[in-house]
Amino acid sequence: MKFLVVDDSKTMRMIVKRTLRQAGYGDHEVVEAVNGKDALDKVTAEHPDLILCDWNMPEMNGLEFLQALKSDGDNTKFGFVTSEGTPEMVQTATDNGALFLISKPFTADTFKEKLDPVL
Amino acid sequence: MSNYPTISDWMDAVVVSSAELATTMLGMSGAELISIQKGLPEQENAAYISVVGEQSAVQIGVGATPENVQILVKALMGMTPEDEDLEADEVTDAFSEITNILAGQVKTVIGKKSDIVVNLGIPMFIKGELHVPESSEVQVAEAKIGDVPVTFLVMKSVDAGRS
Numbered sequence: 211m212k213f214l215v216v217d218d219s220k221t222m223r224m225i226v227k228r229t230l231r232q233a234g235y236g237d238h239e240v241v242e243a244v245n246g247k248d249a250l251d252k253v254t255a256e257h258p259d260l261i262l263c264d265w266n267m268p269e270m271n272g273l274e275f276l277q278a279l280k281s282d283g284d285n286t287k288f289g290f291v292t293s294e295g296t297p298e299m300v301q302t303a304t305d306n307g308a309l310f311l312i313s314k315p316f317t318a319d320t321f322k323e324k325l326d327p328v329l
Numbered sequence: 330m331s332n333y334p335t336i337s338d339w340m341d342a343v344v345v346s347s348a349e350l351a352t353t354m355l356g357m358s359g360a361e362l363i364s365i366q367k368g369l370p371e372q373e374n375a376a377y378i379s380v381v382g383e384q385s386a387v388q389i390g391v392g393a394t395p396e397n398v399q400i401l402v403k404a405l406m407g408m409t410p411e412d413e414d415l416e417a418d419e420v421t422d423a424f425s426e427i428t429n430i431l432a433g434q435v436k437t438v439i440g441k442k443s444d445i446v447v448n449l450g451i452p453m454f455i456k457g458e459l460h461v462p463e464s465s466e467v468q469v470a471e472a473k474i475g476d477v478p479v480t481f482l483v484m485k486s487v488d489a490g491r492s
Contacts (some may be wrong), residue, residue, distance in 0.1 A: 221406065221423040225354070228407055266449065293433030294449060296440055313437070314430040315353035 211238040214258035216249040216275070217291070218267040225290055226262055232318035233325065242267070246275030253279065258286060260329065262312075265292035265299070280307050285302060287328055291316070334443050336468045339387055339483045340365075346434035347391075347474055347481070354430065355404040357475025366469040370480045372458045374398045374420075376428035379450030380436060381453070387447075389435060390459075390482035391428050397477050398424055400465075404475070425452035 213230060217223045223242050230240065241256045243249035247270040249263065261279075265272040276288055288308050292299070295313025303311045310324040334342075340362075347360040375392030393401065400410045402423035415423065429452045436447055461467055461484055470481040 219422055219426050219429075221402075221419070223428045242410065243438075293429050294436055295433070296437060314433055315350045317353050 211235075211261070212258045213238055213240045214243060214249060214252055214256060214261045214263075215240055215288075216243045216246065216252075216261065216263040216267070216272065218244050218264065221296065222291075229316065231308070233321035235321075235325070245280070246270030246272060249275050250278060253284065253286060260287045260315060260325070262289055262291050265290055265294065273302065274299050276303075276306050276308060289324060289328070293318050332443055333384065333445065334439055336466050336483055336485045338458075338483065339389070339439070339485065340444070340468050340470055342438040342483050343389060343436045343483060344470070344472065345438055346431050347472070347479075349434055350395050350427070350431055351474050355401065355427075356407075357404060357476065357477075360472060360474045363471040363473060366471055366480075368469070369459050369461065369467065370469055370482065372456075373480065374424070374454070374456050375459070375480070375482070376424045376452050378425075378428050378432045378452040380432055380447045381450060382445055382447035385447055386486045388410050388482075388484040389428070390484070391424075391431060392480040392482065393478065397466065397479065400477050401427060401474065401479075405416050421454040426432045428452045444474075 215223050221238045224270055227240050243252045245267040263272040290303050290311040293314050300311045309328045312324050339367050344362045351357040351360045370392055373392040374395055377388055377390040380387045399414050402420050403412055405423050432449050451476045466485045468483045472481050
């Protein structure tokens with residue numbers, strides 16, 4: 211299985227990868243992208259099984275990236291990992307096809323709770 | 330809390346949110362407010378982020394000495410205080426992310442108590458002395474995240490929430 215971690219912060223990409231390991235997904239491959247535009251290229255090249263994506267990013271934000279994927283007919287499993295987790299954002303995320311939204315701060319248990327049902 | 334949060338409401342939300350951040354992503358025991366300070370903090374390292382909406386414009390900051398910034402960013406990255414210090418660009422990225430996570434949680438806390446709609450800006454990391462315009466209301470708090478002394482700052486436009 212392959213994860214695509216999308217975040218403009220190198221620190222957060224590292225933390226998401228560490229949390230994946232702590233949540234029991236350490237054996238899986240992880241590729242990274244720094245914004246939505248970069249992530250679109252990585253989806254084409256890497257064919258990930260699950261995308262974990264920040265919301266606020268330069269160039270192309272997470273929601274725009276998700277919408278671009280869906281408009282291309284791409285149904286790769288998609289979840290947000292973001293600083294803001296208001297009910298309105300969760301609704302917007304699910305309305306656009308995201309399977310879940312993990313808001314920071316999070317723990318490995320949060321990852322297991324959200325990822326286990328969709329993998 | 331009234332419909333428009335006061336600067337103390339924002340500071341309370343910062344303290345509550347920093348405790349959540351501490352126990353989840355920093356592996357620390359919590360956070361506590363020590364005292365509200367008079368005047369601005371002395372020269373230090375601090376990350377700031379704006380929380381802005383149609384009815385509110387607030388700036389949130391977290392500051393600490395360079396040594397304590399290192400402890401916090403190492404904690405975020407799963408390192409111990411004894412590990413080798415991080416490079417400047419790594420500190421900027423990680424400490425800005427701490428402030429970003431904190432502000433996201435503050436937004437959630439405020440959103441549960443008020444119907445104002447706000448969005449987060451982009452965090453920035455500054456070394457130096459802070460100056461603010463007279464049109465701003467500022468509250469500075471001495472606090473601890475885990476055992477690490479920090480300064481919380483909330484700056485609010487005095488007109489925010491009155492129009």
